Amino acid sequence: MKELMSGNEAVARGAFEADVKLASAYPGTPSTEILETIAAKYRSVYSQWSPNEKVAYEVGIGASLGGARAMVAMKHVGLNVAADPFMTHSYTGVGGGFVLVCADDPEMHSSQNEQDNRHYAKFAQVPLLEPSDSQEAKTMLLAAYEISEEFDTPVLLRLTTRISHAKGIVEINDPIKTEQTKFTKDAAKYVMIPAYARGRHKVVRERLKKLQEFAEQSPFNVIENNGSKIGIITGGIAYQYTKEVAPGLDYLKLGMSFPLPMKMIAEFVKSHDKAIVVEELEPFYEDQILAAGIKVEGKKFFGHRGEYSPYRVAQGLKKAGVLKEIAIAEVPPEEQMFPRPPVLCPGCPHRGVFMALKKLKVTVTGDIGCYTLGTLPPLKALDTCICMGASIGTAIGMERVDGSRKGAVAVIGDSTFMHSGITGLLDACYNKSNVTVAILDNRATAMTGGQEHPGTGRTLMGGEAGQVDIPTLCRALGVKRIREVDAYNYDQCIKTIKEEMAADEPSVVITSRPCVLMPKRIMDEPYVVDLEACNGCSACFRISCPAIAAAEETNEHGHPKAIIDESLCTGCTLCAQICPEECIVLKSQFVKA
Amino acid sequence: MSDNEYSILIVGVGGQGVLLASELISEVAIRAGLDVKKSEIHGMAQRGGVVSSHVRIGPRVFSPTIPYGQADVLISFEQAEGLRAVDWMKKDGVAIVSTTSLIPAIVTSTKDLTYPYDALERMKKKLANVIGVEADAIARELGNPRLVNTILLGVMSGYLPFDTESWNEAIKTKVKPKFVEINLTAFERGRQLAAQQVKT
Ligand SMILES: Cc1ncc(C[n+]2csc(CCOP(=O)(O)OP(=O)(O)O)c2C)c(N)n1
Numbered sequence: 001m002k003e004l005m006s007g008n009e010a011v012a013r014g015a016f017e018a019d020v021k022l023a024s025a026y027p028g029t030p031s032t033e034i035l036e037t038i039a040a041k042y043r044s045v046y047s048q049w050s051p052n053e054k055v056a057y058e059v060g061i062g063a064s065l066g067g068a069r070a071m072v073a074m075k076h077v078g079l080n081v082a083a084d085p086f087m088t089h090s091y092t093g094v095g096g097g098f099v100l101v102c103a104d105d106p107e108m109h110s111s112q113n114e115q116d117n118r119h120y121a122k123f124a125q126v127p128l129l130e131p132s133d134s135q136e137a138k139t140m141l142l143a144a145y146e147i148s149e150e151f152d153t154p155v156l157l158r159l160t161t162r163i164s165h166a167k168g169i170v171e172i173n174d175p176i177k178t179e180q181t182k183f184t185k186d187a188a189k190y191v192m193i194p195a196y197a198r199g200r201h202k203v204v205r206e207r208l209k210k211l212q213e214f215a216e217q218s219p220f221n222v223i224e225n226n227g228s229k230i231g232i233i234t235g236g237i238a239y240q241y242t243k244e245v246a247p248g249l250d251y252l253k254l255g256m257s258f259p260l261p262m263k264m265i266a267e268f269v270k271s272h273d274k275a276i277v278v279e280e281l282e283p284f285y286e287d288q289i290l291a292a293g294i295k296v297e298g299k300k301f302f303g304h305r306g307e308y309s310p311y312r313v314a315q316g317l318k319k320a321g322v323l324k325e326i327a328i329a330e331v332p333p334e335e336q337m338f339p340r341p342p343v344l345c346p347g348c349p350h351r352g353v354f355m356a357l358k359k360l361k362v363t364v365t366g367d368i369g370c371y372t373l374g375t376l377p378p379l380k381a382l383d384t385c386i387c388m389g390a391s392i393g394t395a396i397g398m399e400r401v402d403g404s405r406k407g408a409v410a411v412i413g414d415s416t417f418m419h420s421g422i423t424g425l426l427d428a429c430y431n432k433s434n435v436t437v438a439i440l441d442n443r444a445t446a447m448t449g450g451q452e453h454p455g456t457g458r459t460l461m462g463g464e465a466g467q468v469d470i471p472t473l474c475r476a477l478g479v480k481r482i483r484e485v486d487a488y489n490y491d492q493c494i495k496t497i498k499e500e501m502a503a504d505e506p507s508v509v510i511t512s513r514p515c516v517l518m519p520k521r522i523m524d525e526p527y528v529v530d531l532e533a534c535n536g537c538s539a540c541f542r543i544s545c546p547a548i549a550a551a552e553e554t555n556e557h558g559h560p561k562a563i564i565d566e567s568l569c570t571g572c573t574l575c576a577q578i579c580p581e582e583c584i585v586l587k588s589q590f591v592k593a
Numbered sequence: 594m595s596d597n598e599y600s601i602l603i604v605g606v607g608g609q610g611v612l613l614a615s616e617l618i619s620e621v622a623i624r625a626g627l628d629v630k631k632s633e634i635h636g637m638a639q640r641g642g643v644v645s646s647h648v649r650i651g652p653r654v655f656s657p658t659i660p661y662g663q664a665d666v667l668i669s670f671e672q673a674e675g676l677r678a679v680d681w682m683k684k685d686g687v688a689i690v691s692t693t694s695l696i697p698a699i700v701t702s703t704k705d706l707t708y709p710y711d712a713l714e715r716m717k718k719k720l721a722n723v724i725g726v727e728a729d730a731i732a733r734e735l736g737n738p739r740l741v742n743t744i745l746l747g748v749m750s751g752y753l754p755f756d757t758e759s760w761n762e763a764i765k766t767k768v769k770p771k772f773v774e775i776n777l778t779a780f781e782r783g784r785q786l787a788a789q790q791v792k793t
Contacts, residue, residue, distance in 0.1 A: 004619050004629060109634045133630070133657075166632035166657035167619065237657075244656040310660035337677045338706045340606065340697050342642035378702045541702040546641050550701040560701070 005170040007163040010134040011073070011101055012037035013170065014141035015045055019178040021068035021096070023047045024056040026419065027448040028075030029110035030164040031103035035073055036451075039460045044175075049451055049460045052388075052419040053078035057085045057100070064098040065190065067181035069145055076104040076117045077387065081420065083120070086154070090124040091200035092190050093152035095183065097145035103159040106280050107307035112368065112387060114305070116281035121156045121258040122288075125208050128156050128258035129220065130236040134168040140220065140255065151207055151214070156258075160280065162237045162307065212259045220255025221264060230322050231272035233265065233285060233296065238278045238308055245314040246323060260285065262292050269294050276301070276320055280308045344373050346547035347522060347570030349487035349513035350440055353411070354381035355543055355574065356493035357438075362409050362501065363398065367391035367421070369413035370446045370515075378542040382411065389420025395435040396428055406501060410437045415445035415453045418468070422477070428506040429478030436500045437508050440487075441470060442515040450518030474508045481507035488513055490577045516570050524571030527564055528590050533583035534561040540575040540584065548575060597627060598651035599753060600659040604678045605670030606695050607641050610742040613767065614668060615646035617746055620763040621755045622650040632657035641697065643674060666752055668745050671695050672712040672725075679716050688720055689748045691728040691741060724748065724790055731782055737772075740779040747783020748790075757784065 005013065011034050015023055023045055025035045038047045050056035053074040060072035074082060079102050086100065102120070105111040121128035129144055131137040137159065144155040188196045215221060228249045234242050235254035243251070252268045254260070269275040269289075277286045277298030286298045302308065302316035317323040344351050354374040357364050358381050366372060366382035367390060375382040384394055391410040399407025412421045417439050428435050445451040452458045457467040471482050481503055485496045500507040516522040529551070536555030540548050540562050547568035550560035564575075566587065576584040601618055605611040615631050622629045633646040647659045661681055667688040669675030675690040682688060690713060700706045709715065716723045726748055732740040743764070750760050761777055768776050 002623075004623060004631075161634070162632055162657055165634065166630060168630045168654075168657065169623065169628060240655045240657065244660065247655075309658060310656045314660075337673065338697070338700050338708065340641070340643045340674075341699065342607065343698060345641070377699065538702065541698065544698045544702070546698055548698065548701075549696055 001172045002169050004167050005134050006167045007134045007137040008033040009037050010138040010170050014138040015071050016042035017175045018142050018145045020045050020071045022063035023071040024050050024059040025073040026053045026056050027451045028078050030161040031073050031075045032448050053082040057082035065095040066183050068096040070098050073101040087124050089154050090126050097148035098154045099144045101157045103164045105161050118284045125204050126154050130158050130257050132239045134170050215256050215259050215261040218256040221261045222253050224251040229273040231275040234278040238280050241308050241310045241313040242278050244310040266294050346545050346568045347516040347572040352487040354379050357381050365391045365394040365408045365410045367412040367416050379544050388416050392424025396433045399435050405434050414441040414455050418454050426477045439510045441510050444515040444518045446515045479508050483509050487511040488572050526566040526569035526587050527584050528587045529562050530583040533581050536561045600664045601648040601666045602664040602681050603646045603668045604674045607644050609670040611644045611646050614742040615648050617763050618648050621759045624759050628654045630654045630657040673709050676712040679719050687722040687752050689724045692725045693729050743776045743779040744783040747780040748787045751787025
């Protein structure tokens with residue numbers, strides 16, 4: 001049977017077919033749907049969200065050591081968080097097969113950087129598989145479990161956005177049955193004290209040699225002969241783009257790309273006049289091939305940044321003198337247009353806090369989540385954003401070097417606080433910082449689609465869960481000043497943040513309103529603009545609410561008055577609170593008047 | 594359009610139903626025994642940003658994204674987004690554009706930004722075949738604003754070589770049972786519009 005599946009759905013299906021017993025993850029675009037699909041469709045696989053990628057990874061290690069096949073999924077930057085267990089897991093090896101599925105985001109469609117995680121495979125000296133479409137994502141995941149068990153190693157299956165989120169036709173197979181073993185004590189293998197770790201590092205090097213031989217024979221490294229003088233070495237999505245624009249060339253397609261099948265590459269290069277490497281992001285193949293003394297070219301034609309496309313590959317091949325004519329258009333889209341950036345939803349509780357912070361003109365160290373959308377004009381409320389959890393540490397540092405010891409306000413979402421904000425706050429208490437931390441508790445991991453987390457009371461599989469109480473947690477860390485505010489109350493937000501900033505100790509301000517989209521859509525009575533009273537001052541435009549638009553009617557200076565789209569307005573009242581003319585009113589009251 | 598190879602670009606704004614439209618097209622193509630790939634960006638796009646979905650159909654598809662200048666068909670749920678996507682089109686391709694305008698807050702609150710109310714006219718300068726569809730009005734008339742995507746699909750179906758039967762089957766598999774009937778009606782309305790276009 002065949003089905004149209006995204007790469008993520010294919011990986012989920014693969015986990016089911018491979019008889020994976022446990023899958024753990026922390027959400028992150030473009031990897032999120034892997035676990036969501038498992039939880040929705042393949043209930044025989046136990047699946048869970050962990051508070052962050054490091055814990056998710058460690059849970060996977062435990063399941064594998066317990067003798068079951070385990071899968072861990074995350075976005076590329078998630079592996080930075082999980083790098084600590086990952087690097088040493090290479091030494092201990094596995095029990096049941098262990099696969100780490102990591103999705104990179106070239107072009108940063110939804111990410112803060114575009115690091116190339118193939119380097120992590122080389123860094124940890126574990127095998128790397130790179131699918132180029134959905135079918136391969138499933139096939140390779142199944143093969144990855146065999147490699148993991150045969151070579152006693154974690155395996156990295158590396159996806160990219162255009163693999164994770166592109167759909168293709170996938171052949172569905174029946175699940176296999178695996179034998180689950182028990183954990184066997186073996187301190188020299190599993191307890192990485194220096195004496196034992198030295199021994200294991202040797203094992204890793206020996207394993208790498210065997211993997212090198214294995215890669216030469218891997219069915220995922222294939223030569224396609226079309227009789228051309230030019231040879232293309234490529235892998236992942238770059239293979240598809242190159243085939244699209246130059247189907248008649250010879251190809252060496254790399255699917256198992258660490259360790260590289262260097263003998264195969266050497267022969268392929270020798271049998272062609274010229275060999276060109278086409279790979280998205282870093283010169284991962286190219287540098288290694290050059291280091292092996294084999295002459296290839298690549299990056300200088302195609303570039304290091306952003307995602308590739310048929311267009312970019314065609315341009316590069318033209319530069320390389322390989323393609324004379326480019327079958328596709330010569331120019332990228334040129335139509336000049338206003339930007340349409342993603343924005344905070346109508347009624348988003350983050351908006352009130354940002355309006356307050358903007359009014360107070362303070363420095364705001366930000367974090368990652370929907371609230372990062374408050375960075376763009378007209379709100380322009382965030383001053384820094386590095387990685388998940390960074391807001392608090394950054395504020396502590398700023399506060400410490402600021403002569404007035406006032407520094408910055410840290411703004412962090414609830415899911416991000418659980419992920420990696422708790423230790424930052426602990427630092428603030430321990431080192432007696434004066435920082436003010438605003439925890440925007442909307443009871444959801446909203447940015448990635450509303451996933452459950454330790455504060456929501458439910459699990460990924462839909463069960464009831466343990467639920468952390470944020471104020472109690474903060475108190476236990478040592479915070480004495482904890483204030484709750486209504487994010488829809490503009491004056492209260494301003495007053496509370498101001499008071500807490502003046503305090504001589506760390507303080508936490510927690511907002512109480514839930515996300516308006518998830519888990520339940522919140523729609524209260526909408527507000528309307530009394531157009532006669534509106535003087536076109538545009539104050540309400542500056543809170544960046546998608547429900548507020550320019551009316552056709554203008555004021556005496558030609559500035560548009562405002563109207564509210566009733567189908568979008570959730571009745572949050574924020575615009576009404578800041579309207580100087582008090583001309584934004586509840587719909588029912590306006591009609592009566 | 595040659596050898597049963599089609600590249601279809603669907604664009605709109607987060608929340609408009611772009612992804613369902615591309616699911617339906619893919620389903621029809623699979624039923625016809627063709628290879629299909631489709632690609633879109635999730636995540637940030639949900640929050641009122643631009644959403645685009647690329648669908649590619651053919652005997653064997655490589656790239657899941659459409660090369661610039663190679664789209665045969667464009668469906669746009671919003672007129673400015675249609676204009677934004679116009680350079681992805683083949684000159685002889687057909688663009689089906691809902692005449693709706695969604696003006697983002699950034700335009701209302703920024704002095705130098707303007708909204709192109711003449712989007713359709715500008716598209717017509719580049720493409721021979723631009724069809725404006727009052728999809729919002731038709732959907733409202735049918736009693737459900739969410740029908741815009743099926744109406745536009747109905748129009749598009751007039752330009753692809755699949756019969757009404759396969760489209761109806763696809764709608765029945767992908768749409769919730771209680772909305773199937775109304776979606777079939779909406780689809781038919783669109784298909785009739787296409788038939789009229791071809792005649793005149
Ligand atoms: C290490 C890492 N993991 C995952 C992500 C993806 N991601 C970005 S923000 C976010 C969660 C946001 O949730 P929350 O902090 O509750 O804010 P909200 O979006 O609800 O406002 C996630 C999972 C990331 N950027 N970095």
